[in-house]
Amino acid sequence: KQEVTQIPAALSVPEGENLVLNCSFTDSAIYNLQWFRQDPGKGLTSLLLIQSSQREQTSGRLNASLDKSSGRSTLYIAASQPGDSATYLCAVLYPDAGNMLTFGGGTRLMVKP
Amino acid sequence: DGGITQSPKYLFRKEGQNVTLSCEQNLNHDAMYWYRQDPGQGLRLIYYSQIVNDFQKGDIAEGYSVSREKKESFPLTVTSAQKNPTAFYLCASSEMDSVVYEQYFGPGTRLTVT
Numbered sequence: 522k523q524e525v526t527q528i529p530a531a532l533s534v535p536e537g538e539n540l541v542l543n544c545s546f547t548d549s550a551i552y553n554l555q556w557f558r559q560d561p562g563k564g565l566t567s568l569l570l571i572q573s574s575q576r577e578q579t580s581g582r583l584n585a586s587l588d589k590s591s592g593r594s595t596l597y598i599a600a601s602q603p604g605d606s607a608t609y610l611c612a613v614l615y616p617d618a619g620n621m622l623t624f625g626g627g628t629r630l631m632v633k634p
Numbered sequence: 635d636g637g638i639t640q641s642p643k644y645l646f647r648k649e650g651q652n653v654t655l656s657c658e659q660n661l662n663h664d665a666m667y668w669y670r671q672d673p674g675q676g677l678r679l680i681y682y683s684q685i686v687n688d689f690q691k692g693d694i695a696e697g698y699s700v701s702r703e704k705k706e707s708f709p710l711t712v713t714s715a716q717k718n719p720t721a722f723y724l725c726a727s728s729e730m731d732s733v734v735y736e737q738y739f740g741p742g743t744r745l746t747v748t
Contacts, residue, residue: 525676530674552735553734553735553736555736555737557739562722562742562744563741563742564638564640564724564739564740564741564742565677565724565726565739566739567736567737567738567739570734570736572734610676610677612677612737614735620665620682620684620728620730620735620737621667621679621682621692622677622679622737624676624677624678625676626674626675626676627674627675627676
């Protein structure tokens with residue numbers, strides 16, 4: 522069964538730090554990988570989507586990388602701010618899965634002022 | 635503005651009652667999905683639909699039912715057969731004829747059954 526794992530489950534950092542969130546997947550034959558942000562009690566906001574042929578995507582202070590061969594993706598957040606506090610979820614789309622995403626359990630990030 | 639709406643935001647029901655959660659999208663997406671999220675966990679797929687009048691079971695379909703009579707709408711009914719219905723329910727949609735297949739999510743409905 523295809524599985525997606527996110528480590529750590531929770532992370533607390535002081536404001537201004539650069540940080541890395543990790544996502545690993547068991548089956549490297551992915552179609553794409555999405556990183557989402559979820560605020561408490563809210564829906565998911567798509568942050569970055571990386572196609573299987575791409576190595577990274579950037580949006581503002583966020584950079585997501587993809588290494589299919591090792592089954593890993595990282596989300597790099599530069600100069601973290603208290604407003605970055607949220608849960609970050611990664612999700613993988615496999616080509617034969619009918620467009621269904623497989624989600625990791627998420628990393629709950631707290632950035633302290 | 636294009637997007638996905640879910641209603642209501644909060645829903646309370648007594649055990650043994652069926653309840654229907656609404657999901658509407660104006661993104662002109664062919665595919666729609668229902669996910670369930672439990673505290674501290676990722677999302678699990680309940681049902682999905684890639685075309686009107688057709689839908690498929692996801693990983694945890696037991697105790698749920700759906701319909702897709704219109705492209706814009708994909709309501710989810712939580713039946714009394716669902717043993718642990720209290721959860722946060724998220725609806726999503728995506729294009730089918732796309733090389734990207736990015737999924738967009740609604741704001742969610744929190745269902746509490748007592």
